[in-house]
Amino acid sequence: MLGSILSVNNGIVIRDYTKPLNGDYCSRFKYIRQKHSHNAILQKKWKQSNHTLMYLGEWHTHPEKDPHYSKQDMNNWKNLLIRSDTFSNNLLFIIGGIDRYKLWSGCRKTGEIVLLFEGEYNEDN
Numbered sequence: 001m002l003g004s005i006l007s008v009n010n011g012i013v014i015r016d017y018t019k020p021l022n023g024d025y026c027s028r029f030k031y032i033r034q035k036h037s038h039n040a041i042l043q044k045k046w047k048q049s050n051h052t053l054m055y056l057g058e059w060h061t062h063p064e065k066d067p068h069y070s071k072q073d074m075n076n077w078k079n080l081l082i083r084s085d086t087f088s089n090n091l092l093f094i095i096g097g098i099d100r101y102k103l104w105s106g107c108r109k110t111g112e113i114v115l116l117f118e119g120e121y122n123e124d125n
C-alpha cells in the first residue's frame with residue numbers, strides 16, 4: 001500500500017496499492033510476492049509523486065469470514081517494521097476476510113502492533 005502522511009495532523013492516507021503481479025505465487029493458503037517487481041512500482045510512484053507517495057504497509061486476503069493473522073503474518077509484519085525503507089513511522093497491515101476486514105498498525109520504533117480498525121464490507125447497506 002502507498003500513501004501520504006498529512007502534515008496537519010500526522011494522519012495517514014492510503015492512496016494506492018499494488019495488486020498481485022505476474023511472478024507472484026498465489027494459492028488459497030499462501031501468497032508470495034515477487035519482491036523486485038513490487039518494489040520497482042513503489043520506486044516509480046515515489047518519484048512520480050515528487051516524494052509524497054510512500055510505502056505504508058501490506059494488504060492481503062484470507063479465506064475466512066472474520067480474518068485473523070497467522071503466525072507467519074505476524075512474523076512478516078515484524079520483519080517489515082524492522083526492514084522497510086520508508087519515511088512513515090508506522091506501517092499498516094490489512095487482512096481482508098470474506099465478511100470482515102481488519103487493519104493493524106505497527107510502530108517501527110517500538111515494534112508494537114495493535115488492531116486499529118475492523119469493519120464489514122456492507123456497512124452502508
Ligand SMILES: [Zn+2]
Nearest residue numbers: 062069070073
Ligand atoms: Zn495472512
